Amino acid sequence: xxxxxxxxxxxxxxxxxxxxxxxxxxxxxxxxxxxxxxxxxxxxxxxxxxxxxxxxxxxxxxxxxxxxxxxxxxxxxxxxxxxxxxxxxxxxxxxxxxxxxxxxxxxxxxxxxxxxxxxxxxxxxxxxxxxxxxxxxxxxxxxxxxxxxxxxxxxxxxxxxxxxxxxxxxxxxxxxxxxxxxxxxxxxxxxxxxxxxxxxxxxxxxxxxxxxxxxxxxxxxxxxxxxxxxxxxxxxxxxxxxxxxxxxxxxxxxxxx
Amino acid sequence: xxxxxxxxxxxxxxxxxxxxxxxxxxxxxxxxxxxxxxxxxxxxxxxxxxxxxxxxxxxxxxxxxxxxxxxxxxxxxxxxxxxxxxxxxxxxxxxxxxxxxxxxxxxxxxxxxxxxxxxxxxxxxxxxxxxxxxxxxxxxxxxxxxxxxxxxxxxxxxxxxxxxxxxxxxxxxxxxxxxxxxxxxxxxxxxxxxxxxxxxxxxxxxxxxxxxxxxxxxxxxxxxxxxxxxxxxxxxxxxxxxxxxxxxxxxxxxxxxxxx
Numbered sequence: 001x002x003x004x005x006x007x008x009x010x011x012x013x014x015x016x017x018x019x020x021x022x023x024x025x026x027x028x029x030x031x032x033x034x035x036x037x038x039x040x041x042x043x044x045x046x047x048x049x050x051x052x053x054x055x056x057x058x059x060x061x062x063x064x065x066x067x068x069x070x071x072x073x074x075x076x077x078x079x080x081x082x083x084x085x086x087x088x089x090x091x092x093x094x095x096x097x098x099x100x101x102x103x104x105x106x107x108x109x110x111x112x113x114x115x116x117x118x119x120x121x122x123x124x125x126x127x128x129x130x131x132x133x134x135x136x137x138x139x140x141x142x143x144x145x146x147x148x149x150x151x152x153x154x155x156x157x158x159x160x161x162x163x164x165x166x167x168x169x170x171x172x173x174x175x176x177x178x179x180x181x182x183x184x185x186x187x188x189x190x191x192x193x194x195x196x197x198x199x200x201x202x203x204x205x206x207x208x209x210x211x212x213x214x215x216x217x218x219x220x221x222x223x224x225x226x227x228x229x230x231x232x233x234x235x236x237x238x239x240x241x242x243x244x245x246x247x248x249x250x251x252x253x254x255x256x257x
Numbered sequence: 258x259x260x261x262x263x264x265x266x267x268x269x270x271x272x273x274x275x276x277x278x279x280x281x282x283x284x285x286x287x288x289x290x291x292x293x294x295x296x297x298x299x300x301x302x303x304x305x306x307x308x309x310x311x312x313x314x315x316x317x318x319x320x321x322x323x324x325x326x327x328x329x330x331x332x333x334x335x336x337x338x339x340x341x342x343x344x345x346x347x348x349x350x351x352x353x354x355x356x357x358x359x360x361x362x363x364x365x366x367x368x369x370x371x372x373x374x375x376x377x378x379x380x381x382x383x384x385x386x387x388x389x390x391x392x393x394x395x396x397x398x399x400x401x402x403x404x405x406x407x408x409x410x411x412x413x414x415x416x417x418x419x420x421x422x423x424x425x426x427x428x429x430x431x432x433x434x435x436x437x438x439x440x441x442x443x444x445x446x447x448x449x450x451x452x453x454x455x456x457x458x459x460x461x462x463x464x465x466x467x468x469x470x471x472x473x474x475x476x477x478x479x480x481x482x483x484x485x486x487x488x489x490x491x492x493x494x495x496x497x498x499x500x501x502x503x504x505x506x507x508x509x510x511x512x513x514x515x516x517x
Binding site for chain 1: 277278281285288289292295296298299300302309425428431432435438439444445449450451
């Protein structure tokens with residue numbers, strides 16, 4: 001898909017944002033509210049202890065802030081597209097995209113951005129800077145962190161995209177649409193508190209833990225090369241599978257509701 | 258009275274048809290409790306005998322389970338009902354039928370949560386018989402539960418009146434969820450809050466049906482305090498009842514009767 005098309009889509013998103021100001025404001029508000037609750041919970045937990053599985057309060061705050069940035073980043077770039085895609089498949093409105101001279105996979109993946117989530121993203125980045133004060137940082141580590149964030153966002157995109165695509169085959173898939181959110185919530189806590197089998201599954205088979213912890217490991221230079229290599233390989237393979245499944249799903253798609 | 262019985266029964270039937278929704282909600286509640294329980298286990302650090310604010314680890318897990326269970330009984334459904342009726346213009350039939358929207362709300366939500374209410378009452382009885390110390394408070398605890406339920410329905414109905422003013426009510430849902438998470442003590446008992454906040458917000462409507470109800474069930478609150486809370490809730494119910502009727506009268510003037 002060409003950049004020019006994407007620019008048009010972003011322009012449309014901005015216009016929609018301005019039209020639905022009230023809804024957008026409320027979206028911003030409750031995004032911030034959930035982040036605030038997470039921070040407050042962190043304060044409560046660390047009243048009773050100085051370290052949870054070797055993590056100090058500051059480490060914990062960096063962890064949940066990173067998780068929030070990835071979540072908000074996913075919502076900014078993809079969440080509206082996914083909502084629309086699910087409706088489009090079930091209502092049989094995909095035709096309008098299929099007859100356009102664009103790649104339908106990318107067209108639907110990048111349909112809209114959700115600007116309200118961008119505000120939440122900026123706020124959590126500001127908090128991140130606050131929590132990182134006094135940490136010795138080098139340019140390359142920060143760059144690694146940012147790349148890690150994008151990989152995490154892409155990972156969330158892939159999981160959610162596959163779940164949305166289930167609508168091609170199953171009629172009522174909306175119930176499991178929440179599952180990635182719950183797994184992500186689980187993974188945004190210190191790894192050490194969970195049984196090792198759970199950590200293993202969510203690090204290698206469905207790498208939610210890696211998605212959140214990888215950027216932080218980049219920042220503190222603790223990550224293993226093999227781990228990152230596996231994660232990258234995983235993302236590449238799943239991206240390819242997702243693309244293939246999209247084309248398979250389109251064959252299954254009947255242009256009726 | 259009979260008409261409201263039908264309302265409750267019909268709503269109960271609907272819940273039976275969509276029982277998978279309930280099972281799913283329960284699975285999510287258990288999943289959430291599990292995450293919290295793992296985290297608290299790390300905080301307790303394996304110290305079987307350590308207490309935090311008077312909670313042992315086992316008591317805290319029990320607390321988390323029960324509070325998450327209350328979130329299945331006290332749903333937010335009612336907030337959106339009037340908004341929907343106003344938006345579609347279907348409120349009109351209500352205005353000439355001899356039916357009170359508030360009573361209908363109450364019986365509708367009883368029908369929706371009948372099973373979980375009965376199970377919860379049974380759990381309450383179990384704790385009263387087998388729990389520690391001050392036994393024989395079951396009737397008092399049950400009264401607390403019933404009154405907090407009525408208060409909850411009133412509060413939700415009051416919030417629902419916003420539907421006369423707002424076109425889109427859905428953003429309320431995550432906000433209510435967030436408020437419930439924080440003020441009902443889903444993640445930790447309200448006394449755990451820093452800066453002595455817990456003492457102030459213990460008696461908010463969310464806390465009364467979440468954190469405080471759980472502590473009543475667990476027998477952590479004495480007869481004296483339960484009695485005074487019951488009196489407080491009775492007063493709250495009377496005030497909210499009149500406030501609701503007054504606001505409904507005012508809001509109805511905004512109602513155009515045309516679907517949007």
